[in-house]
Amino acid sequence: MITTENLCVSYNGRTVLRDATIEAKPGSILGLVGPSGCGKSSFLAALNRLTEIIPGASVSGRIQFDGQDIDTAFPSSVELRRHIGMIFQKPNPFAMSIRRNLELPLREHGIHDRQHLGQICESVLRDVGLWDEVSTRLDQSALNLSGGQQQRLCIARAIAIKPQVLLMDEPCSSLDPMSAERVEQLIDSMRGQYTILIVTHNLAQARRLSDQITIFWTEDGVGRIIEQGDTETVFNETSNAIVDSYLTGRKG
Numbered sequence: 001m002i003t004t005e006n007l008c009v010s011y012n013g014r015t016v017l018r019d020a021t022i023e024a025k026p027g028s029i030l031g032l033v034g035p036s037g038c039g040k041s042s043f044l045a046a047l048n049r050l051t052e053i054i055p056g057a058s059v060s061g062r063i064q065f066d067g068q069d070i071d072t073a074f075p076s077s078v079e080l081r082r083h084i085g086m087i088f089q090k091p092n093p094f095a096m097s098i099r100r101n102l103e104l105p106l107r108e109h110g111i112h113d114r115q116h117l118g119q120i121c122e123s124v125l126r127d128v129g130l131w132d133e134v135s136t137r138l139d140q141s142a143l144n145l146s147g148g149q150q151q152r153l154c155i156a157r158a159i160a161i162k163p164q165v166l167l168m169d170e171p172c173s174s175l176d177p178m179s180a181e182r183v184e185q186l187i188d189s190m191r192g193q194y195t196i197l198i199v200t201h202n203l204a205q206a207r208r209l210s211d212q213i214t215i216f217w218t219e220d221g222v223g224r225i226i227e228q229g230d231t232e233t234v235f236n237e238t239s240n241a242i243v244d245s246y247l248t249g250r251k252g
């Protein structure tokens with residue numbers, strides 16, 4: 001379970017997200033939506049401590065993982081990212097072979113046995129539906145794969161080290177429609193195995209994929225959460241006029 005309490009993110013002293021409190025249930029998919037600039041990516045970055053390497057960024061509030069503050073549970077960012085992985089909008093495979101892309105994080109986490117590495121590579125490539133497409137060219141550059149294949153490789157790389165949580169920042173939005181559909185199906189198939197927090201601008205996708213939804217909004221230049229709950233309940237029964245306008249495409 002991952003929770004936040006009054007999470008705030010600022011850049012150079014300017015608050016861009018205020019008091020974000022969420023609860024992502026184990027094994028569920030939580031959709032994070034809202035207009036551009038309301039702090040969704042900053043929120044995800046804080047959960048994975050990427051804000052530490054963004055110049056001028058600062059975070060306050062509480063982030064807990066299984067009831068423990070993440071700073072206590074995972075003093076090192078490497079350990080944190082073993083439990084909380086991240087997938088970005090633009091696929092970012094390393095400029096090396098498909099095999100090395102998968103082996104690198106495994107080696108970083110202490111797995112060096114060649115046979116074991118090989119087994120994990122095959123298993124995660126099967127999990128993301130890539131094995132049949134790449135099994136004969138594992139030693140070729142990952143950069144030769146299509147965008148959709150690269151994104152599935154990045155998901156394979158993230159799950160190779162068995163995280164419990166996956167943060168996804170618009171994972172389909174740079175892909176062509178067919179590849180995006182394929183990646184969406186993959187994410188859907190991961191329900192129950194991982195706790196997934198996914199930022200998407202595609203409201204139909206958020207509705208299809210997410211069990212719960214959190215809606216961010218900007219007021220006076222500061223992002224905050226204005227609605228959250230079970231996805232279908234929020235879509236069908238929200239009493240918040242702004243949320244209703246946003247979800248029906250009349251605003252945002």
Ligand SMILES: Nc1ncnc2c1ncn2[C@@H]1O[C@H](COP(=O)(O)OP(=O)(O)OP(=O)(O)O)[C@@H](O)[C@H]1O
Nearest residue numbers: 011016034035036037038039040041042043054056
């Ligand atoms: N590195 C940074 N330095 C300064 N300001 C930043 C930085 N990153 C984001 N911001 C600002 O923080 C605010 C929130 O941005 P963020 O990217 O988190 O929003 P978002 O909801 O994810 O937007 P989008 O949907 O367009 O990706 C914006 O005003 C943005 O300009």
